[in-house]
Amino acid sequence: MPDPVKPRSKPDLVCPAGSLRALQCAVDAGADAVYLGLKDATNARNFAGLNFDDAQVRDGVAYAHARGAQVLMALNTFADARDPSPWFRAADRAAALGADALIVADSAVMAWCRDHHPSLRLHLSVQASATTHAAIEFYRQRYGIQRAVLPRVLTIEQVAQVARHTGVDIEVFGFGSLCVMVEGRCTLSSWTTGCSPNNAGVCSPASAVRWNDTTAGVEARLNDVLIDTYAPDEPRGYPTLCKGRFVVDGRRDYALEEPTSLNTLTLLPRLIDIGVKAIKIEGRQRSAAYVEQVTRVWRAAIDAAAGPGPYSVAPAWTAQLARHAEGQQQTLGAYDRPWR
Structure with a gap:
């Protein structure tokens, strides 16, 4: 008789919470941890209608802990050099409110x-944007980090x-919007x-987005810059410059990246085998229904x-996630580069 296949080590499922309701949905659907931010510039999803005040954090921590889940606080923007004290106070608040970990980018924080x-x-x-084990080891030795979230630009x-070369736990994105730039610092x-x-909380602030009906189709603009033109029945992606269609050498196409969502379901066994400790779902700006449905699939x-x-x-699973994919498209992103 062949030896039975041993179970793999199960990575944490880390899910987004832009609201208390989303947090509850994620925990109920099987998240091992949720990540959230405060209602200020200390987190990278800082815009109206999202995030938590102190009372909501306290309620969310109690709800998660009672069900065996952890709460991770995102203090992931870069502190204002003129006055970093709001970031320091946010860290103090997170500790006092019972957060299990802080997600931090700024070395001063x-x-x-x-x-x-x-x-x-x-x-x-x-x-x-730490993409090498040497960079991650620097943060571990200097600041004592225990986990690193890798940017979405690395092959598997x-x-x-x-x-393989760091003692720090590695977390990767498994599903959600795909960033192809230096995360958080794209100009x-x-x-x-x-x-x-x-610091604005989003690549394309709502105040700058323009949708204009024209004879050629529906124009998507960011202020005065034309990003794309869609046919009336064509799916429309989130209007960011990196995912627009532009004329390059006489050909109109996606010059940098298509509007598509990362989906690594097919890679899960490989990610587990190489030692990934946590799979992250993107989407604090998305609805509680999105959080619940995507969490159930990934659980x-x-x-x-x-x-x-x-x-x-x-x-x-594929059908469910397709309903939530940006531009109704899914990709393995940099994990699988066919041109190599």
């Missing part, structure tokens, strides 16, 4: 947490290389809108991929 809250776990934010072989949108994506997929039996992507 990390130093504050190291010195004032040494027992609070630090996770290196994707905003820090590069992820494996990083995981395309700030050049067009005058607002930093890192089932991770349980199946980490189990002793054979793994395959269920058609129902």
Whole structure:
């Protein structure tokens, strides 16, 4: 008789919470951890209608902890050099409110947490754009980080290389909007809108987005810059400059990246085997229904991929995620570069 296949180590499922209701939906649907931010510039999804005040954080922490889930606080923007104290106070608030870990990008904020809250776990934010094990090890040795969230620009072989050479837990994005730039520090949108994506909470602030009906179709503009023109029945993606269609050498196409969502369901066993400790779902700006439905799919997929039996992507999972994909398209992104 062949030896039974041993179960794989199960990674944490880390899900977004832009509201208390979304947090509750994520926990009820099987999230191991939720990540959230305060209603200020200390987190990278800082815009109206999202995020938590102190009372909501307290309620969310109690709800999650009662059901065995953790709460990660995103303090993932870069502190204002003129006055970093709001970021320091936010770290103090997170500790007092019972957060299990802080997701941090700014080294000054990390130093504050190291010195004032040494027992609070630090996770290196994707905003820090650490893509090598040497960079991650620097943050571990200097500030004591215990997990690093990798940017969405690495191949799976590069992820494996990083995981193999650092003692820090590695977290990767599994599903959601795909950023192809230096995360949080792209200058395309700030050049067009005058607002930093890192502090404005979004690449394309609602105040700058324009949808214009024309004889040629529906124009998507960011202020005065034409990003794309859609046929009346054509799916419309979130209007960002990096995902627009432009004329290059006489050909109109997506010059940098298509409006599409990352979906790594097919890669789950490989990600687990190379030592990834957490799978992150993007979408704090999305609805509670999105959070619930996507979390349920990924809970089932991770349980199946980490189990002793054979793994395959269920058609129902793919169909469910397709309904939430940007531009109704899905990709493996940089994990699989066919031109290599």
